[in-house]
Ligand SMILES: NC(=O)C1=CN([C@@H]2O[C@H](COP(=O)(O)OP(=O)(O)OC[C@H]3O[C@@H](n4cnc5c(N)ncnc54)[C@H](O)[C@@H]3O)[C@@H](O)[C@H]2O)C=CC1
């Protein structure tokens with residue numbers, strides 16, 4: 029069976045997913061697209077031989093569409109995810125599920141009323157080979173209890189439209205989800221340290237910053253967010269446990285030795301750095317849709333990440349620890 033996919037918002041991420049689905053991923057085909065920018069929808073549809081729909085509602089209800097991928101802006105996600113749930117269609121929604129926890133709650137309510145997990149959130153790092161090996165080692169218990177995790181998330185630059193809160197709810201949200209998954213527990217508080225700001229980009233940003241999270245059992249996670257670091261897309265993670273430490277290897281690229289120097293390239297963006305993770309993530313989703321099953325992060329994960337980010341954004345505007353407010357996890361998502 030080929031899963032017929034409708035793509036809403038085929039911009040940078042959406043087109044990267046389309047190219048993966050049409051070149052290296054098995055079992056799916058993007059047959060329909062829609063975009064608030066109708067010219068973009070038309071151009072993408074022509075390029076891939078798909079139908080351009082006038083709006084997302086029409087795409088979601090089309091009998092030619094089995095499952096939906098949403099790659100539009102975060103604030104536009106909720107209405108389309110709810111429409112997919114109402115239509116009973118599996119939906120893969122890029123992160124963030126929603127920019128606020130309240131909106132994610134509405135999605136969880138609708139999904140539970142539908143009685144079936146239909147929503148997968150695009151937190152791709154759970155599918156990265158390095159993070160998966162780290163988790164397997166930590167879960168084995170060989171290193172003892174995890175005590176601290178040091179993370180860094182650096183982008184070469186961000187555009188001027190990147191607002192001050194996005195350091196937390198657009199960028200750090202990746203570590204928030206990955207650390208919840210890696211540690212297998214929720215965060216209870218957030219704090220932000222604000223070091224000297226880079227002079228090289230926009231004054232409206234606190235760049236860099238360090239988000240500090242504490243988990244239920246007391247594990248401390250620090251996450252350096254530096255989105256105008258100039259030198260590359262640089263992702264780091266080291267977990268320190270009672271009897272050892274484990275970290276992601278530097279990059280998925282080659283080492284060069286020449287002219288009495290050793291060097292390696294640094295990836296430029298998320299698609300280059302996490303190519304393999306995106307392929308595995310989307311392949312597993314398409315295969316699960318074909319089997320009628322759910323895979324990947326749930327609406328609960330989207331909600332929990334939004335709750336932590338809400339606390340982090342608040343902590344960026346005030347001194348001290350901010351408690352993470354979260355409902356109890358519904359049995360539906362156990
Ligand atoms: N997993 C990851 O590492 C990454 C995830 N993302 C996420 O992917 C999503 C899209 O980001 P990008 O592709 O970078 O943005 P983009 O600006 O390149 O593409 C977004 C597209 O959605 C369209 N759009 C906006 N509102 C819409 C609506 N209401 N209905 C239909 N189409 C709409 C825009 O016209 C545009 O074509 C965001 O949620 C972002 O957070 C983005 C970059 C990396």
Ligand SMILES: O=C1[C@@H](O)[C@H](O)[C@@H](O)[C@H](O)[C@H]1O
Pocket residue numbers: 183198199202255298
């Ligand atoms: O999700 C992503 C972007 O939306 C975000 O703006 C970047 O900071 C992240 O590195 C990227 O993975």
